[in-house]
Amino acid sequence: MGKGDKMSKAVELSINTIRLLSAEAIQKSNSGHPGLPMGAAPMAYTLWARHLKHNAANPKWQDRDRFILSAGHGSMLIYSLLHLFGYDLSIEDLKNFRQYGSKTPGHPEFGHTSGVEITTGPLGQGIANGVGMAMAESYLSKKFNKPGYKLVDHYTYVLAGDGCMMEGVSAEAASLAGTLGLGKLVLLYDSNNITIEGNTDIAFREDVAKRFEAYGWQVLQVEDGTDVEAIDRALAEAKQEENKPSLIVVKTQIGYGCPGKQGKASCHGEPLGEENIKATKSNLGWAYEEEFHVPAEVRGHMESIRLQGMEKENAWKKIFEGYSREYADLAAEWEKWHHDGLVTNLSSNESYWNYDMKPTATRASSGDVLNRLTTLVSNLVGGAADLAPSTKTYMKDMGDFSAEDHSGANLHFGVREHAMAAIANGIAVHGGLIPYVSTFFVFSDYMKPSMRLSALMKLPVIYILTHDSIGVGEDGPTHQPIEHLA
Numbered sequence: 001m002g003k004g005d006k007m008s009k010a011v012e013l014s015i016n017t018i019r020l021l022s023a024e025a026i027q028k029s030n031s032g033h034p035g036l037p038m039g040a041a042p043m044a045y046t047l048w049a050r051h052l053k054h055n056a057a058n059p060k061w062q063d064r065d066r067f068i069l070s071a072g073h074g075s076m077l078i079y080s081l082l083h084l085f086g087y088d089l090s091i092e093d094l095k096n097f098r099q100y101g102s103k104t105p106g107h108p109e110f111g112h113t114s115g116v117e118i119t120t121g122p123l124g125q126g127i128a129n130g131v132g133m134a135m136a137e138s139y140l141s142k143k144f145n146k147p148g149y150k151l152v153d154h155y156t157y158v159l160a161g162d163g164c165m166m167e168g169v170s171a172e173a174a175s176l177a178g179t180l181g182l183g184k185l186v187l188l189y190d191s192n193n194i195t196i197e198g199n200t201d202i203a204f205r206e207d208v209a210k211r212f213e214a215y216g217w218q219v220l221q222v223e224d225g226t227d228v229e230a231i232d233r234a235l236a237e238a239k240q241e242e243n244k245p246s247l248i249v250v251k252t253q254i255g256y257g258c259p260g261k262q263g264k265a266s267c268h269g270e271p272l273g274e275e276n277i278k279a280t281k282s283n284l285g286w287a288y289e290e291e292f293h294v295p296a297e298v299r300g301h302m303e304s305i306r307l308q309g310m311e312k313e314n315a316w317k318k319i320f321e322g323y324s325r326e327y328a329d330l331a332a333e334w335e336k337w338h339h340d341g342l343v344t345n346l347s348s349n350e351s352y353w354n355y356d357m358k359p360t361a362t363r364a365s366s367g368d369v370l371n372r373l374t375t376l377v378s379n380l381v382g383g384a385a386d387l388a389p390s391t392k393t394y395m396k397d398m399g400d401f402s403a404e405d406h407s408g409a410n411l412h413f414g415v416r417e418h419a420m421a422a423i424a425n426g427i428a429v430h431g432g433l434i435p436y437v438s439t440f441f442v443f444s445d446y447m448k449p450s451m452r453l454s455a456l457m458k459l460p461v462i463y464i465l466t467h468d469s470i471g472v473g474e475d476g477p478t479h480q481p482i483e484h485l486a
């Protein structure tokens with residue numbers, strides 16, 4: 001960033017404000033993870049200030065860009081951002097970081113803090129959640145967009161660290177994202193080569209960029225994670241690629257700004273200490289004594305960004321008005337899909353309850369029910385981890401979501417149970433769609449971390465787990481769900 005002019009000063013101050021609010025909140029609560037917010041502040045700022053389409057006044061605007069902090073331990077980063085960009089999160093809330101009942105819990109929680117798109121913390125999940133959100137965006141755009149009316153046109157941005165890249169679930173999901181060509185998914189990789197136990201060399205030496213290239217992603221590099229203009233260019237380039245998801249590898253230094261700790265694992269997960277915060281302030285040229293200070297230039301800068309966000313949603317509302325006049329039926333469908341108006345009349349629907357009373361395998365009945373639902377619940381999407389013929393979860397005449405065509409409601413997750421459930425969580429929180437996923441009951445083991453998160457977030461993800469009897473004898477004990485129900 002060119003030093004000297006007013007704008008650059010606001011940029012630099014904004015980034016340092018993110019760093020210091022984060023470090024001070026963690027210091028006050030005497031626990032938390034300052035390293036990531038301090039190192040990733042420039043990329044987070046650049047994304048939120050220059051690219052992210054959002055309106056702080058309405059965090060539920062359906063066509064907003066989605067932002068996921070997959071590295072959920074860096075939660076103070078998202079809280080600092082939400083505060084500065086005008087969301088309903090006060091300095092007082094930041095001061096209550098990690099306190100029981102506060103709006104700023106240790107890891108970001110969906111439904112708890114306005115502006116937090118999804119619960120993260122178990123590493124890797126956020127990347128797969130992002131794949132789900134990007135799939136939802138693309139499917140909805142195919143369903144609703146009409147010439148002159150881009151009702152659905154948003155990006156999904158994920159910020160992930162080394163830990164997320166090591167977790168298998170991210171590999172499963174990234175492979176699927178590349179296969180499907182999800183062009184509106186952008187993954188910012190905070191590559192600082194540090195995890196809890198030290199340098200990543202001890203357990204992780206592969207070339208992540210090459211791995212993602214092999215998955216079919218566009219891969220971009222930012223050598224200096226403090227270079228706002230380089231990050232800005234990479235984000236612009238990522239958005240231009242319509243047919244591939246983009247990975248931006250951003251080389252950063254964990255705990256950037258803290259002289260005694262930057263680049264070291266010791267600033268990953270513990271407060272910096274009062275003396276180190278003082279040293280950081282002086283090192284960063286921070287001129288303010290007061291704690292939790294937001295300089296006036298930063299407030300002004302953020303206010304103008306906040307207003308731009310409002311204008312963006314207003315422009316979208318105009319598009320929706322025109323759309324409602326020209327495509328009234330579709331607009332009504334849009335409203336239904338987005339406002340739970342679909343799950344109402346099953347109990348009074350006689351044909352839905354009318355079945356032949358002959359002995360039928362439960363999975364066959366389940367498949368029958370699912371196919372009846374497609375006409376009643378038109379926003380159902382889902383599939384299996386390569387087991388649909390066995391789990392009877394294919395929806396007839398609903399098309400297939402494939403690399404070539406994103407308009408099909410049948411999803412093919414491949415043999416990737418864990419990512420399947422995490423992707424379904426992403427689809428469910430995205431809004432507009434009701435996802436189901438399926439595999440044998442015994443393989444629920446492979447997706448339990450994401451099932452747990454569905455439950456924690458109270459998401460309407462439908463799990464169809466078949467072959468639930470220990471009597472599935474021929475396959476032997478590996479396929480017998482003996483302890484699963486318990």
Ligand SMILES: Cc1ncc(C[n+]2csc(CCOP(=O)(O)OP(=O)(O)O)c2C)c(N)n1
Pocket residue numbers: 033035036071073074121122123160161162163164167190192193194195196254268
């Ligand atoms: C599934 C899972 N395993 C382990 C952890 C505990 N954990 C939290 S942060 C972390 C290290 C993450 O390193 P990195 O992503 O590089 O973050 P950074 O050190 O840059 O903050 C670990 C192992 C977790 N949150 N989730």
